[in-house]
Each structure stands twice: as C-alpha cells, then as structure tokens.
Amino acid sequence: MIFFKLIVTNLRRHRIRSFISIAGIAFSVAAMLTVVTILQGAIGMFSGILSNDSEIIVFERNVSDLFFSNVPSAAMDEIANWPMVAHADPVLFGVVSSTDHPIITCFGVTAEDARIRKATWLTGDRLAFAQHSDDVVLGERAAEFLSAKLDDHVPIGHGVFHVIGILKTANGFEDGGVFMPLNSAQSFFHKEGVSSVITIKLRNKDDAAAFKTMVKTKFANLIALEDAEFTRSYSQFRILKATAWAVGGCGLLLGGLGVANTMIMSVFTRIREIAILRVCGFSHPQIAAMIFGESAVVSLLGAVLGLFTGSCLLVALKLVPALHGYIDASLQPVIMLIVIVLALLTGIAGALYPAAYAMRIRAVEALRFE
Amino acid sequence: MTILHSQAGNPARIVLQAEDVWKSYDDGAIAVLKGVSFEVAEGQTVALCGPSGCGKSTLLHLFGGLDSPDRGRVTVNGTEVNRHRNLLRLLRHEVGFVFQLHNLIPDLTLEENCLIPTVAAGIDHRTAQARLHQLAERTGLTHRLGQRIQKLSGGERQRTALCRALMNQPKILLADEPTGSLDERSSSAVFTLLLELAATEGVTLVMATHDRALAARCNRLLEMHDGRIHEPATA
Numbered sequence: 001m002i003f004f005k006l007i008v009t010n011l012r013r014h015r016i017r018s019f020i021s022i023a024g025i026a027f028s029v030a031a032m033l034t035v036v037t038i039l040q041g042a043i044g045m046f047s048g049i050l051s052n053d054s055e056i057i058v059f060e061r062n063v064s065d066l067f068f069s070n071v072p073s074a075a076m077d078e079i080a081n082w083p084m085v086a087h088a089d090p091v092l093f094g095v096v097s098s099t100d101h102p103i104i105t106c107f108g109v110t111a112e113d114a115r116i117r118k119a120t121w122l123t124g125d126r127l128a129f130a131q132h133s134d135d136v137v138l139g140e141r142a143a144e145f146l147s148a149k150l151d152d153h154v155p156i157g158h159g160v161f162h163v164i165g166i167l168k169t170a171n172g173f174e175d176g177g178v179f180m181p182l183n184s185a186q187s188f189f190h191k192e193g194v195s196s197v198i199t200i201k202l203r204n205k206d207d208a209a210a211f212k213t214m215v216k217t218k219f220a221n222l223i224a225l226e227d228a229e230f231t232r233s234y235s236q237f238r239i240l241k242a243t244a245w246a247v248g249g250c251g252l253l254l255g256g257l258g259v260a261n262t263m264i265m266s267v268f269t270r271i272r273e274i275a276i277l278r279v280c281g282f283s284h285p286q287i288a289a290m291i292f293g294e295s296a297v298v299s300l301l302g303a304v305l306g307l308f309t310g311s312c313l314l315v316a317l318k319l320v321p322a323l324h325g326y327i328d329a330s331l332q333p334v335i336m337l338i339v340i341v342l343a344l345l346t347g348i349a350g351a352l353y354p355a356a357y358a359m360r361i362r363a364v365e366a367l368r369f370e
Numbered sequence: 371m372t373i374l375h376s377q378a379g380n381p382a383r384i385v386l387q388a389e390d391v392w393k394s395y396d397d398g399a400i401a402v403l404k405g406v407s408f409e410v411a412e413g414q415t416v417a418l419c420g421p422s423g424c425g426k427s428t429l430l431h432l433f434g435g436l437d438s439p440d441r442g443r444v445t446v447n448g449t450e451v452n453r454h455r456n457l458l459r460l461l462r463h464e465v466g467f468v469f470q471l472h473n474l475i476p477d478l479t480l481e482e483n484c485l486i487p488t489v490a491a492g493i494d495h496r497t498a499q500a501r502l503h504q505l506a507e508r509t510g511l512t513h514r515l516g517q518r519i520q521k522l523s524g525g526e527r528q529r530t531a532l533c534r535a536l537m538n539q540p541k542i543l544l545a546d547e548p549t550g551s552l553d554e555r556s557s558s559a560v561f562t563l564l565l566e567l568a569a570t571e572g573v574t575l576v577m578a579t580h581d582r583a584l585a586a587r588c589n590r591l592l593e594m595h596d597g598r599i600h601e602p603a604t605a
Contacts, residue, residue, distance in 0.1 A: 002482050006486075272473070281461040281490035364431050
C-alpha cells in the first residue's frame, strides 16, 4: 500500500503533467482503436460478402485486387458441374457512383445467388430478379442514401436502373450496395463473359483440398482458397491491417515519448527523495519498480480513457449517415486487449531510461544536493 | 572481532571500525579524510565534532555504506562495508540514518514515512505497525500519526525522522547534525530523546555535531580536524 502510494504520490504532485501524459496515451489508444476497428470491420464485412453460404473462393491468380480479377464463364460452368460442388455462384464486383455518393459497390450476381436468396426482402419480389437487364435491387442503406423506393428509376453511374426490390442483409457493404443481374453487370462494366470470383459451396467440406488441387490442375491462371485462408493471405487485407497497426503504432510511439518525458521529469525533480529511499534500504529493483509502476499507472489510465474515447468515436462514426453500412463499430475484445497491452508496453518502454537513471542515483551525492 | 574493554573493565564488542581510511573528492584535489582510524564499541554514544568540511559527514556516509573509501577499511559489526554486496542488508537492518534536514517525503503522512524502511525490508504490515506505535509512543507522536509532514513542527519532523531510522531496529544510529536545523529548545528535547532511545533500544550512536554542549552529553567525544581524528583524554 505504501509502495503504491509512493507511485501515485508523484502523479498527484504534478497533476497537469500527469494529465497531459495520460491524455497523450489516451489519444494514441483511441486513434489506434478507431483505425484498427474500422479496418478490421471493413475486412470482416468484405470477407463476409465472399463467404456468404460458401467455403471456397476461386479467383484469378496473382491479382492485387479482386476488382481486377477475371474468371471466365467457361471455367465457372465447368466447376459448377464438378460432383463435389453443391453450388457455384459467380460474382462480379464493380464500383459506381451517384450524385452524392462517389463510391457505391455493385454486385453482379445470378438469381440463385445466396445474397439474393438469403437476404431479407424488405420490398419487391425475389423471383422478379434478373428478369430485365435494367433491374436492380438495392441494399437498405443504398436505398436510403439514394432516396429510392420500389419501382423508382435511379441514376447509377452512367445508367438509369429500375428498382425492383430493397433488401436487408447482415453485411454493411451489401446493405450499402447495388445488386444487378450478372449479365447486366458484365455489360455495364465491360466485362462480358467473366466474373470477379466464384464462391463455392461443397457437398462435403472435407473435399476442400481435393477441390483446390483440381482448380490448380485444370486452370493454371486461377486459384482456389478457403475463406479463412483468403482472409489471411489476401494482400489488400494484409496491407490494410499493416497500415492500421502502423498508424496506431505511430500514435502510441508519440504517446510513449510523452510518458518518457514525464517520467524523466519525475525522476529529475525527486532525486533527493529517491536518495532517501535508498538510504531507507530500497534496492535498485525497488526503485525501478516504483518508476515503472508510475508509468504503468499513466499508461493504464490513458488506455482506459482511450478505449472510452475510441468507443465513443466509433459509435459517433456509425451514426454518420454517409458512413452507414461501411463501419462495423463493434469492439473486438482481442483488439481491446492488444491495445491495452501495447499501451502498457509503451509506458514501460518510456520508463526504461528514467528507471535506469533513477537506479544510478548515488544517495551520497543526491543528499548533498539541496 | 576486536574486543575492547569498557570503562567498567568489561569486554565490549566493536561494532564500527575505521582503519587508515582515506577519502578525497574531485580526483584527489580535495582530501577529506587522511588516514582516519578509530573504533566504536557497542552501546557507546559518540560525538564527532569539528568545523564544517572536516569530514564528519563523509565518515558517517562511509559507515552507512553510502560511499566507499579511496583507501583503508571500514567495517560494521565485523563485516567490511562493501557497497555492492552488503549495502542493502546494512541499510535495512544494521544502521539507521538521521540527517540535519529531516528528509521526509512531504506528501506522505508521518505514519507512511515511518513505514518506508519496513516496505524496503519486506517486513509484514502488522509487525511494522506494532513497531511504529511503540516508537510513536516513546517519541510522543502517537496523536500525529495521520498528519502530513507539512503540518508537523520542526521538532516533530525530526522526531519522525528518528522513528523512521529506528523502525527496523538497527543496532547503530548514524546522526548527521540531527539537531542542526532546530531552535535551542527543540534541539535539546530531540537530543535528549535521541539519547534515551539509544539507551533503551541498545543502539550505538555516532553523531556529527557542531554543538559542544550536546557533544558533551555523549559518553565519547572525537575531534575531527584537517581530515584526522583526535580523541581528547577525557570526554
């Protein structure tokens, strides 16, 4: 108890300095949490689109982005007839824009696609999908921001489309997207005869390895990956994750420098006090523990404040209409834990030099210091 | 271990010993101790007198392991003070320090300040509390235990420092001008208490002081001059 009081005494003694340090860590944690959560959410949602009622995704080998992937219809037709395949759904991804929305994701799908079959149709008839080339179905959010209702004609990109349904899915991207018949999408995006990916549902999941081998053997320019495998290895996801952690890491580095500065000042302003503790029998490790304890308290308080601020920020972002459907603000415990651990490690790193300095203080010299 | 004979003729154990101790600062430019040798027997109260800068404090620091001699040997309870190996044990259990400035931590209470040495030594809280209350009673500080240091008078602060120094029941008390910052009345009261505690706790006291009157109340007086010790024929 006395030891803990020795730790917090100095923080209370210099309240403003301590607060600035805590705020530094809090902002860093909030930034990291926000960026990482948004990107993880985005990745999760995108993965969700691909793994909708499927276990395997087939796409063009060595493409940096699935939007550039071209899977020929012939390959699709052949794969769909393999005995191990329960169903194969081609999906063509495209990006279109409308007056107020520069980016609207467009999904070219067949009427049998799970996205159409399994979604909740808020309005319209599922059986009417893909009957006409200018028919589109809007996700709930897309309908909202396009101010479109059933039977409306809405300008999307360079075309005008007839809204035959509005559906709700569990996925934010899909809810903010436009579903077109595959043929119409191929024509609209000038990608006749190809899709971006084929999502595969196998009759028996144990056939996954055999399926992947068959794809490799039969189609040299295509690759088949299981969903988890794809999420791990897709370069876009890895770049996004790395960027998120790098941005957050830079924030924490700055926060750590703030802690280091505070701890250095903390040690410098109580050299005599540390000398007295030495005279009272405090060992070097006990002195270091006191300094590390002080920085750990700063980091922990900063982390808690940062988590709270970050959570509020995420909820606020989720409420922004323009971002509807694109942000999954749910906090993942693992991310929260990682952020707290990183904040603590940052605090400890920031206290390394001050602790080393404090341990080197010679009581006899410090006691002469008035 | 060296055995001396007390004034009564009984053998007395030597607890502090300096043998040809030399100490200088600024790479030898300022020589503070020049071959100091003397011994202190268990239970003695020793006053080190001399002008400022004569090396009194340096000698106390050497006995407390806070500094090391350039040459010579300093032993406490028969063990040479080695700053690296025995220092912690020395500071935690064998010697207590009292300084001219009380050197208490201002944001802590009297009680918390006194408990610091017990935290360092890992003494359990109940034992520490019992010891604290015993010392507080003897020093008349029981009613002030919860007070912050800023609210204590100079005499109370120095009595607190005395309690802190004796918390872990050291057998040697090194006091560096313990009454130097007090007025005459408080000074006399604190010194009387110091001697009483030394006697009741069986503590050997070595005290650096300018005050000849206080020094005369110790049972041994050592004069320090120009880095050397001279012991008058009678104290």
